[in-house]
Amino acid sequence: MDVAVEFRGVSKSYGRAVIVQDLNLSIYANTFTVIFGAPACGKSTVLRLLTGLDKPDHGEIWMRGQNVTRAAPGQRNIGYVPQSFALYPHYSVFDNIAYPLKLMGVSTRDATPVVQRAAEQLKISHLLGKKPDQLSGGEKQRVAIARGIVKNTNIFVLDDPLTGLDFKLREQLFDDLRQMRAALGAAFIYTTSDALETLMLAERVSVLDAGRIVEVGELETVYAQPQHVRTMKLLGFPEANLFSGTLDGGLCRTPLFDFRAALVNGSAPTEVSVAVRPQDIVINPPAGGTLKTFPADIVLVEDIGGEMVVYLEAAGLPLTAVVRHSDIGDPSEGRTTAAIDPKRLFLYGPNGSSIGQGAH
C-alpha cells in the first residue's frame, strides 16, 4: 500500500498541555481511514498538524513522499470538510462548492463540470441555484462535503462532518461517503468519537487515546482482536463490558466466575482487566456446553428494533448484552441466567495492552 501521509515522531504542546505525544502513523493512499477516539483525545490537533494550520514542536510530517513539515496549508493540496457547514450565506450552492476552485484561479467554465460532478455524487444537483438559508441541515452538510471534494487531489480530510446531524441523515451519508471515496480513489482521513460511524465507514482505523495512537489496523482485524483496552472498550456499539480479574497461575478469578486464561508470552501481572463484548453475553443459555454461566438480574430491556439491548446486574457489576430478536423470546426484567464463552473474554494488563484471552 502506498502511504499518503506519514507522521514521524510528531509532538505538539499548547502551553504546558501535551496534546500529541511522539505520534508515529502511516495513513494509506486510496483508503478510508478513521481516526477514532474519545472527545479531547487529540484528534483535532492531529488534523490541524496534517492540514498545516499548526506546526509540530518535534518530528516530521510527510505527504506523498515529501517532507511537508514546514509547508503552508495552501501548499499541501488537501481537500477539507469542516465540522460545521461554514457556507457563505450570500453565495449560491454552486458558488459555495466552486469556491476552493476560484481560490486556485480556476475559471468558471473549467469549474462548472467539476462542481456538477461533485453535486451529482452528493445528490444535490437540484439545489445548485439555491442559497444556503433555503436548505435543510442535511442538505447544507452535503454542500459542505461537495465543496471539500471538488479539489483535484488525492488526500481529503473530514473533521467529524456528521456530528449534530439527524440520525437518519447520517445513515444516508454513510453509503454516499464510502462510494464517493472509492470513486475518487483518494485517501479519506476522517475523525470522529462515534463508534457506530467508525464501524460504518472505516476501512482502516487509528485509535487515539490521550494524544497517543494505541492501535492501528484494518477495521475488521482491530475489531476482532483489539490489542488495547481502550479500543476494546470504545470501538463497539454498545460499548464493551469491562471488569477486574486476578490472575493466579493459569486461572483468572473474577466476580462472575473463574476461568482458564491463555496468556501471550512474557510476564503476567496479577491484576488484569477482563473485557467482553455485549453480543458475547448469552441470556438463558441452553443447558450443558462449555459456557460459563452466572446468575444475573435484568434491569432494563431496550427494544431497538432489530435487536434488544439488555442491561444486567451480576455480582454487583453492571453488564450490557445485546441479543437479536430471533435469538430470544422476550427477556423480561428480573432474575435470569447469563453465560459467556470464555474464549470471548479478552485480558488486558495494567498498561492497557492485550495479554491474552480466556480458554476452555
Next chain:
Amino acid sequence: MAVIRLDNLRKEFGKLVAVRDLTMTFPTSSVTCLLGPSGCGKTTLMRMIAGLEEPTHGEIYFDDERVTDLTPSERNIGMVFQYPVIYRGMTVYRNIELPLLEDKALSPAERRQRVESVMDTLDLTRFASAGVDRLDNGTRQKVAVAREVARQPRIILFDEPVTNVDIASKLQLKRALKRLVKQHSQTIIYVTHDQTEAMTLADEIALMRDGAIVQRGAPRDLYNNPADRFGGWFLGNPGMNFIDYSLTPDADGMTLAGPLFQEPLRVDGVDGRREVVLGIRPERVRVLRQPAANSVEARVAQQALVVGGQHLLTLEIGGAVVKAKVSPEMRFSVGDSAHVVFPLEHIVLFEPQEGLRLDAALAPLAAPTN
C-alpha cells in the same frame, strides 16, 4: 394529572405550514414520543402545547380546560430542554428545592420529602450538596429533570433532553426517566429525531412528517407494521429495504416475478395495481453460503459493522440492491457470492405513489393441477 387534547391545531410560519390541522389526544400516565426528522413540526407542536408558540388556529385542552390562550406559567407545565437549565452557584438540592418554595401550601417536611424522593429516583442523592457548576453535562441534565419532576406538574415536555449528554449519562437518564414515569402518573411528551430513543422510551410513538402525524402506536407495533414507506424507512437501523416491482396479470389475478425470487409469485390485494414497492427489514433477509429452497444468488458489494458486531451487507441481486444483517461468524467479504432467501411472511407491500401500505400478500403460485 391531565389528558392533553388538540383540536384542529395548525401553525403557519409565512408560507410554511409547520403543523397541519392536528386533532389528537395524549393520554395520562404515559410517555408519548413525537418522532420525526428535522423540520417535521415536532418541536413547533410541543412549543404550542407549552404556550411558547401561538397557534394559527385550533384549540388545546388539558382535561376539560381550554388552555389555548393561557401563558406558559398559567399552564403549569414542566419543560426540559436540550441544554440543561439550572441555577449556577447553587447546590443540587437547592436547585431542585427552589421552585417548590413558591408553593406556600407545601410544608417544609413535604418539600424535603419531595426533593429527596426525586433525587433518589434520579440517583442524585450523593450530589445533593455539590455545586451544580462542578457537575458534568449529563448530571446537570438530571438536575434539570429532577427540578421539573419535583414540582409535580400535570404535564412534562422533553425536547431532545439527551442529545447533548455523553453515552453513559444518556443511559442513566433514560433509565431514570422510565422509573419516573412508573412512579408519578404524569403526562409526558418527549420530542426526538432518534428512533432508537423513541423505541426504548415511549409507551406510544407518534411519527411525524411534514406537520402531520403519519402513524401512532406502540413502538414494536410501528416497527412491525409501518403504515407507509416513510415509517418503514424511519424506524429501523438501517431502515427497511424497498424494491420496485411491476406486476403481470394472468388468468387468476396478478403475479410478480423478478430478482428476489426464483419462481413467480401470486400477489393478492393490490386492487388491479400494476406497480408495487416491496419492503423487507435488513434483519429479516436470510443470507446463506449454500443454495437453499427459494434462494437467489447475490454478490456482496459492501460490508460494514453495525450494532452488536453484526455485519451489514449490501447485496446486489440482479439489478436490485438490498441490505442484510448477518452474524459475523458467516465471514462474508466484499466480492463474495451469497445465496439469499426473502421469507414471504416478512415482506410488506406499498403502493408507489404515496407509499401507503397495501393490505396485500405474496404467495407461491398454485401448482398446476394434474
